[in-house]
Amino acid sequence: MQTISREDYLKAILKIEEEAGSVSNQSLVEKLSTRPASVTNMLHTLADAGWVEHEAYKGVRLTDSGKEIALSTLRKHRLWEVFLVDKLSFSWDEVHQWAEDLEHVGDEELTNRLDAFLGHPAFDPHGDPIPTAQGQWSDGRNLIPASKAVVGDRIQLKGVVDSGEAYLQHLDRLKIELGLILEVSKSLDFDESKTLIWPDGSEASLSKQTLQNMLVEKLSGKAKN
Amino acid sequence: MQTISREDYLKAILKIEEEAGSVSNQSLVEKLSTRPASVTNMLHTLADAGWVEHEAYKGVRLTDSGKEIALSTLRKHRLWEVFLVDKLSFSWDEVHQWAEDLEHVGDEELTNRLDAFLGHPAFDPHGDPIPTAQGQWSDGRNLIPASKAVVGDRIQLKGVVDSGEAYLQHLDRLKIELGLILEVSKSLDFDESKTLIWPDGSEASLSKQTLQNMLVEKLSGKAKN
DNA sequence: AAAATATTTTAGGCAGGGCTAAAAACAAGC
């Protein structure tokens, strides 16, 4: 039977599979801020339910039914995040905690109605793609970390790698939000920082770390000098 | 610390206090579909937290802090019900279960934003008053059960006593919804049933039980014959 | 390959909240 904790584990496993390919207990300890023994415990529970395949000391893989639950939970999470930002006017750094709770509420029917009410959004407030009701969620976009952009590029922010509160607030303070178009004006080999130009003409220098977490699309049209 | 179960108990105690004046363990067993021993257990927990005063074998009363939590939970429950009906187009008999989950999500801030988004509704889809952020919720309306109406009265449905799914679906089948205005055309002493006239001119006879659960307002203007 | 280090599992507890069965307290009827 599905519980909040089990859904959280399945969602974490799905995300780690995407990010890293294979899922170690250690990676779950980190992602879920828990203890190794708790992970082993829960993996047994999930394996007994047929949601994961688990071989001792070897790692874990989602089964089809486990992936279905994980995708559904992720879908709910991201739709509720859109709700909180679009309808209740929260900022993108405030919504994660509540979405963690909301993702465990509602069935497919409710989720689909929420989806329709929100206008079938394709991306959540952090630029992450929202799985469809059929469980599709590869977004087909070709995003690169802003750290890979070179001088002269015009780039548009389409997502973030780390959607933690601290990082998002950092972007807020820099007046960087989803959809913003920036131009790379300088690049320092020394610390791999870059200077960017905002649409209003202002400039600022961003650190390598900040740039690595920004997922951008290179715009075809070059900037005019 | 607040948990889902504790909030459920506090809300149940509040409702029983309103309905019956005093709260017995038995009444909680019925309201929460649980067992006597579970109630005793939880009342100890709630008393230790300072949310209720409990004297063995004597009954239980909410403290101020307990009442605050109960009212806040009830407020969230009813606001989410409005959301589900107004925004996601659920019918009034479908929303209770999800609202039971949603009422445990979010803080005051989220609740107040939801309230504003919904346009500060005063009543939920069953006609029950929604407590304000300050915990006021006496609605001042003077509602009577429809069973008290007499022939010739024009009555408007403003709420229901029992908002269980079965009863609400019964009303749906009769094309009775909140705000509907009916006229009493016949009254049978025999079984205390009454015949009512719909705005479209159709008629139907309602049982005593059905009428007792409908909370109505008598409209001042008499019906024209 | 052996030693040192890191990861995972087992063993055994704990807290929350549910349950049953039996005992205790209260309420009613005779």
Add this chain to the structure above:
DNA sequence: GCTTGTTTTTAGCCCTGCCTAAAATATTTT
């Protein structure tokens, strides 16, 4: 006042999911 029936409490158990400590297995280093 006793007896009967109902309500409440106690006692003891179960399940979920967390934890620590220690043992077992992998991996890395030398």
